Amino acid sequence: MFPRLHPQVVQPLDFNRRYITAELLFALLPSLQSLLHECRKVRRYPSFTSSSITSIFIQQLIFHCDCIVVCRFTDLSVLEKKKLTIMGERVVLHYFNGRGKMESIRWLLTVAEVEFDEKLLDTREEYLKLVNDGKLMFQQVPLVEIDGMRLVQTKAILNYLAEKFNMHGKDLKDRVMINMYSEGLMDLMEMIMVLPFNPDPTAKLEEIEKKAKERYLPVYEKALTGPVYLVGGKLSLADVLLVECTLMLEEKFAGILKEFSAVKSFQGRMIQIPAINRFLQPGSKRKPPPGENYAKAVVEVFQIKI
Amino acid sequence: MFPRLHPQVVQPLDFNRRYITAELLFALLPSLQSLLHECRKVRRYPSFTSSSITSIFIQQLIFHCDCIVVCRFTDLSVLEKKKLTIMGERVVLHYFNGRGKMESIRWLLTVAEVEFDEKLLDTREEYLKLVNDGKLMFQQVPLVEIDGMRLVQTKAILNYLAEKFNMHGKDLKDRVMINMYSEGLMDLMEMIMVLPFNPDPTAKLEEIEKKAKERYLPVYEKALTGPVYLVGGKLSLADVLLVECTLMLEEKFAGILKEFSAVKSFQGRMIQIPAINRFLQPGSKRKPPPGENYAKAVVEVFQIKI
Missing domain, CATH: 3.40.30.10 (Glutaredoxin)
Known part of the structure; x- marks a missing residue:
C-alpha cells in the first residue's frame, strides 16, 4: 500500500475527512480533470446527471484504495498546484x-x-x-x-x-476565442519587446501607438463592455496577457487607456487580485522595462549583429 | 421527436444498424469526444474498464432517444467532418x-x-x-x-x-510536444514566407539553409528515428506541418534532406496518404511558390512600404 497523505496536507485541499494516497491521486489527476470537464459539459443536457458518471468512476477507484477523496467538483487546478509543492518539484x-x-x-x-x-x-x-x-x-x-x-x-x-491550470476555456469554442485574443496581444507586445534592438525606435513607437489605438485596444474594449472577463465569464490566459499588455502600453504611452474605459476598469479589477498585486510590488519576480544591460546580454549571448 | 438520419447517411459512418437523430448526435459530439478521451486514458489503469463508463453514459442517452448509435470507440473526428457536409456548412x-x-x-x-x-x-x-x-x-x-x-x-x-479533427494529441503532454514541434516548423517556414518581401534575399537564403540544417532538421530527424509519427504514434498537426515544410525546403534547397534520412522517409510515407497525394497533383487547392503577382497583391492590399 502507498503511504497516506498526512492530514495536514489533506485539509488545506478542502476535502472531506477520508484520505487518499498522494501517488494515486496524482496519477489520477489527468483522468479526474477530463472527467470534471465532461461533467461540466453534460450539465447542459438537463437529465444527464454528472453524479451518475462520477459514481461509476469512483466505484472503480475504490478497487484501488480503501479510502477515497472525492473532489466534489471543485477546481482541480488547485490539486495541480499542490502536487508541485508536495512532490517537491x-x-x-x-x-x-x-x-x-x-x-x-x-x-x-x-x-x-x-x-x-x-x-x-x-x-x-x-x-x-x-x-x-x-x-x-x-x-x-x-x-x-x-x-x-x-x-x-x-x-x-x-x-x-x-x-x-484551468485557464484555457471549458471547450473548443472558448479555447479558440482565448487563443485569438491572446495571439493579438502577443503580436502587440512583440512590437514593444523588440524596441531595444531597433537603432531608431522613435518612428516605430509612433506606429505601435497608432496600431494599439486603432487595431488592438478597440477589440478588447468591445469584448469587455459588459463582461468581467474576455471569454466565458472566467479568468483565462487572454485576461492575464491583457493586463500585462495594458501596463506595458501605459509605460510607453501614458494615458493611452483614456478612450478605453472598459479596458481600464478591467485593469483596475485585475491588479486587485492578490497574486497580481504582490507581483506588482517591488522585490517580486516581475522584471523592469528593458535597460541597456538587458539588450547587451541578449546581443552577447546570441551574438546578434545589429 | 427529431427526424431520423437517413440510412444512407448513417451507413457511411460505419455504425451498427440502429439510428440516431442527426441533431442530437451533433449536439452530443463534444461530450462524446471528451468521453472517448477519458476512456482512452482510463485504459492505462487496468481494472478501470472503459465500457462501464460508457455504458452509464449511454443509459443516460437512451432517455433522449429511443434508438441509439454507439461509436464503438472509433475516431469521432469522422463525425465532425460528416457534420459539416450533412449540415450543408x-x-x-x-x-x-x-x-x-x-x-x-x-x-x-x-x-x-x-x-x-x-x-x-x-x-x-x-x-x-x-x-x-x-x-x-x-x-x-x-x-x-x-x-x-x-x-x-x-x-x-x-x-x-x-x-x-483529432490531430492534437490525446493529453496535455502530447499536446505540448505537438505544439513545440509545430512552433519550430512555423518559425522556419515564416523565414521562407517573408523572402518575397526582402529586397536582397540571397544572404537570407544562406542563413535559412544553415538554420534548417543545424537547428531544425536534426530535431525532427531524432524524433523520427524509430517512430512513424512525431508524437504519440498518431498523425498530428506537427506531422502535417513537417511534410509541408520539407517540401518547401526542397523547393529552395534541392537535396537538403540527404543527411536526414528519417525525415526523408517520413516525407515519403506522408505523400502516399491519398488526401495528400491528391493535394500534390496539379489542379488542387495547393498554391505554387510565391511569384511576382503574389507579392504585388500583398503589398497593394496592405499598402506596405518596403
Missing part, C-alpha cells in the same frame, strides 16, 4: 534577467499561484552549456522545466500552463 | 491567391479531408470591405469561416482545427 525558468519572451510566462505562473525558480542567463558560456547539454530543442530560450519536461517555444509553454 | 477561407500564412491551414484541412471554399483577395477594396464589415478582428487575414465563427490568427485557427 520546482518549476525552473531559464532566461535573461529581463522581460522578453519569458515575462508572460512569469505572469501566468504568478496568477496560477505557482512558485518558480529562475536561472538567469548572463553570458554566452551559460547559453552554450544549455545548448551542449541538449536542453534547448531549437537552441532558443525561454526554457521552462516542469513536470519532468523541458519546454521551449513561448506559445507552447503558455498553452500548456493555461490548460494545466 | 462550408468552410470558407479568405486570403490572397498564394501560400503565405494560409497554406498550412489548407494543408491541415486537406489531411482532415474537409472540403473548403476560397475567397481570394486581390484588391485593397476587397480587403477594406472585409474590415468594414467587421469580419477581421485585427484587420488581418487569414480569416476562416467555420462552425458559425469567423476565426483569425493563424495559430489559433490551426489549434482549433487540430483539436476538432
Whole structure:
C-alpha cells in the first residue's frame, strides 16, 4: 500500500475527512480533470446527471484504495498546484534577467499561484552549456522545466500552463476565442519587446501607438463592455496577457487607456487580485522595462549583429 | 421527436444498424469526444474498464432517444467532418491567391479531408470591405469561416482545427510536444514566407539553409528515428506541418534532406496518404511558390512600404 497523505496536507485541499494516497491521486489527476470537464459539459443536457458518471468512476477507484477523496467538483487546478509543492518539484525558468519572451510566462505562473525558480542567463558560456547539454530543442530560450519536461517555444509553454491550470476555456469554442485574443496581444507586445534592438525606435513607437489605438485596444474594449472577463465569464490566459499588455502600453504611452474605459476598469479589477498585486510590488519576480544591460546580454549571448 | 438520419447517411459512418437523430448526435459530439478521451486514458489503469463508463453514459442517452448509435470507440473526428457536409456548412477561407500564412491551414484541412471554399483577395477594396464589415478582428487575414465563427490568427485557427479533427494529441503532454514541434516548423517556414518581401534575399537564403540544417532538421530527424509519427504514434498537426515544410525546403534547397534520412522517409510515407497525394497533383487547392503577382497583391492590399 502507498503511504497516506498526512492530514495536514489533506485539509488545506478542502476535502472531506477520508484520505487518499498522494501517488494515486496524482496519477489520477489527468483522468479526474477530463472527467470534471465532461461533467461540466453534460450539465447542459438537463437529465444527464454528472453524479451518475462520477459514481461509476469512483466505484472503480475504490478497487484501488480503501479510502477515497472525492473532489466534489471543485477546481482541480488547485490539486495541480499542490502536487508541485508536495512532490517537491520546482518549476525552473531559464532566461535573461529581463522581460522578453519569458515575462508572460512569469505572469501566468504568478496568477496560477505557482512558485518558480529562475536561472538567469548572463553570458554566452551559460547559453552554450544549455545548448551542449541538449536542453534547448531549437537552441532558443525561454526554457521552462516542469513536470519532468523541458519546454521551449513561448506559445507552447503558455498553452500548456493555461490548460494545466484551468485557464484555457471549458471547450473548443472558448479555447479558440482565448487563443485569438491572446495571439493579438502577443503580436502587440512583440512590437514593444523588440524596441531595444531597433537603432531608431522613435518612428516605430509612433506606429505601435497608432496600431494599439486603432487595431488592438478597440477589440478588447468591445469584448469587455459588459463582461468581467474576455471569454466565458472566467479568468483565462487572454485576461492575464491583457493586463500585462495594458501596463506595458501605459509605460510607453501614458494615458493611452483614456478612450478605453472598459479596458481600464478591467485593469483596475485585475491588479486587485492578490497574486497580481504582490507581483506588482517591488522585490517580486516581475522584471523592469528593458535597460541597456538587458539588450547587451541578449546581443552577447546570441551574438546578434545589429 | 427529431427526424431520423437517413440510412444512407448513417451507413457511411460505419455504425451498427440502429439510428440516431442527426441533431442530437451533433449536439452530443463534444461530450462524446471528451468521453472517448477519458476512456482512452482510463485504459492505462487496468481494472478501470472503459465500457462501464460508457455504458452509464449511454443509459443516460437512451432517455433522449429511443434508438441509439454507439461509436464503438472509433475516431469521432469522422463525425465532425460528416457534420459539416450533412449540415450543408462550408468552410470558407479568405486570403490572397498564394501560400503565405494560409497554406498550412489548407494543408491541415486537406489531411482532415474537409472540403473548403476560397475567397481570394486581390484588391485593397476587397480587403477594406472585409474590415468594414467587421469580419477581421485585427484587420488581418487569414480569416476562416467555420462552425458559425469567423476565426483569425493563424495559430489559433490551426489549434482549433487540430483539436476538432483529432490531430492534437490525446493529453496535455502530447499536446505540448505537438505544439513545440509545430512552433519550430512555423518559425522556419515564416523565414521562407517573408523572402518575397526582402529586397536582397540571397544572404537570407544562406542563413535559412544553415538554420534548417543545424537547428531544425536534426530535431525532427531524432524524433523520427524509430517512430512513424512525431508524437504519440498518431498523425498530428506537427506531422502535417513537417511534410509541408520539407517540401518547401526542397523547393529552395534541392537535396537538403540527404543527411536526414528519417525525415526523408517520413516525407515519403506522408505523400502516399491519398488526401495528400491528391493535394500534390496539379489542379488542387495547393498554391505554387510565391511569384511576382503574389507579392504585388500583398503589398497593394496592405499598402506596405518596403
